[in-house]
Amino acid sequence: MNNPNKHKKxxxxxxxxxxxxxxxxxxxxxxxxxxxxxxxQEEKPKQTIFWLTPRxxxxxxxxxxxxxxxxxxxxxxxSNKSNEITNTKxxxxxxxNLDDDFLIRSLIVSDSEMETYLDNYLINSIVIExxxxxxxxxxxxxxxxxxxxxxxxxYLDKSLIENIVL
Amino acid sequence: MNQEVELIKNLKNPKFKNKAxxxxxxxxxxxxxxxxxxIVITHDNANDVLQNTFIRxxxxxxxxxxxxxxxxxxxxxxxxxxxxxxxxxKIKNTxxxxxxxxEYIKNLTEDSFFNGNELQLKLNKAISExxxxxxxxxxxxxxxxxSFRDISQxxxxxxxxxxSSYYSAVKIIEEKILMQC
Numbered sequence: 001m002n003n004p005n006k007h008k009k010x011x012x013x014x015x016x017x018x019x020x021x022x023x024x025x026x027x028x029x030x031x032x033x034x035x036x037x038x039x040x041q042e043e044k045p046k047q048t049i050f051w052l053t054p055r056x057x058x059x060x061x062x063x064x065x066x067x068x069x070x071x072x073x074x075x076x077x078x079s080n081k082s083n084e085i086t087n088t089k090x091x092x093x094x095x096x097n098l099d100d101d102f103l104i105r106s107l108i109v110s111d112s113e114m115e116t117y118l119d120n121y122l123i124n125s126i127v128i129e130x131x132x133x134x135x136x137x138x139x140x141x142x143x144x145x146x147x148x149x150x151x152x153x154x155y156l157d158k159s160l161i162e163n164i165v166l
Numbered sequence: 167m168n169q170e171v172e173l174i175k176n177l178k179n180p181k182f183k184n185k186a187x188x189x190x191x192x193x194x195x196x197x198x199x200x201x202x203x204x205i206v207i208t209h210d211n212a213n214d215v216l217q218n219t220f221i222r223x224x225x226x227x228x229x230x231x232x233x234x235x236x237x238x239x240x241x242x243x244x245x246x247x248x249x250x251x252x253x254x255x256k257i258k259n260t261x262x263x264x265x266x267x268x269e270y271i272k273n274l275t276e277d278s279f280f281n282g283n284e285l286q287l288k289l290n291k292a293i294s295e296x297x298x299x300x301x302x303x304x305x306x307x308x309x310x311x312x313s314f315r316d317i318s319q320x321x322x323x324x325x326x327x328x329x330s331s332y333y334s335a336v337k338i339i340e341e342k343i344l345m346q347c
Contacts, residue, residue, distance in 0.1 A: 011196055011197060011200055011309075011310075012196060012200070014309060015200050015203070015204075015309065018286065018289060018309070019204075019282060019286055019289065019290055019309075020280055020281055020282015020283060020286035020287065020290070021203060021209075021279065021280055021282070022209075022279045022280065022281055023199075023209060023279060024209070024279070027213075028195055028196055028199070031195065031199070031213060031216065031217070032188075032191050032192075032195060034217060035191060035195075035216075035217050035220045035221070036187075036188065036191070038217060038221055039187065039220070039221060039224045040184075042221065042224075042225070
């Protein structure tokens with residue numbers, strides 16, 4: 001092994017003389033202090049809050065995980081029950097927007113349920129709407145006829161009076 | 167050798183570790199500083215790398231398997247730490263002082279702790295123009311006074327390769343300095 005002390009005395013001088021590299025005064029003393037401080041700080045045991053020590057922390061963490069898991073399980077259980085759609089009435093009561101996206105919903109509803117629903121939908125919506133629109137048309141026609149009659153009547157009345165007067 | 171064995175024993179003993187580490191600093195701080203300084207060039211960077219090196223030594227001493235000598239192990243840590251630093255600065259600056267002579271000289275002359283004269287600058291310039299392997303072996307042999315065996319362990323290169331790199335480096339430097347005179 002090389003004796004480090006033998007070379008140490010000349011090493012800074014050698015670098016200064018040959019390479020022109022210098023160092024601040026007392027650099028190695030201050031550097032030694034800095035290194036020792038850094039090392040001691042790293043070695044200091046980390047202060048921990050008593051309830052974060054493994055003795056307390058693990059049971060607490062386990063309880064939290066269990067509580068979260070239990071909550072999820074309950075939620076999942078309830079949603080599974082609510083997802084059991086049996087007829088078209090329940091579809092309508094559960095989701096008022098179902099009419100808009102019944103095709104998407106139909107993917108998770110059985111064919112027989114879908115048929116029942118479509119029947120109801122056709123009767124309730126399309127047939128009734130058709131009837132309503134037919135009635136509206138009739139009303140418009142009757143109204144127009146009545147209006148036209150009254151107009152003719154008034155015209156006739158007026159023209160008769162004028163003719164008579166004239 | 168006995169001194170080193172004793173030092174390792176104390177460094178691995180938690181009871182004596184801090185005292186042994188102080189002794190280790192006294193023995194090797196200056197040598198490792200200059201080893202690092204020649205790689206990273208500026209004083210401030212060398213100071214940072216030196217601190218990181220000793221922190222690594224302190225934290226890693228328990229893992230030191232004594233397959234090499236303590237000082238070779240420490241030099242290897244210092245060397246790797248310096249290279250890591252250069253890699254980081256290469257990412258930042260896109261140009262590395264390791265393989266760019268102009269960048270090397272620029273860094274050197276901009277350092278407030280460089281006050282070299284014309285001849286010293288010429289030597290620095292000649293060193294900067296060597297290949298990385300030639301540069302490292304020349305610096306470790308000429309300035310750090312390490313044996314070829316130690317350098318071979320630090321750089322993980324065979325001794326014969328190192329010898330030929332060193333002698334060609336010396337030849338190139340002589341030629342370049344003579345040419346510039």
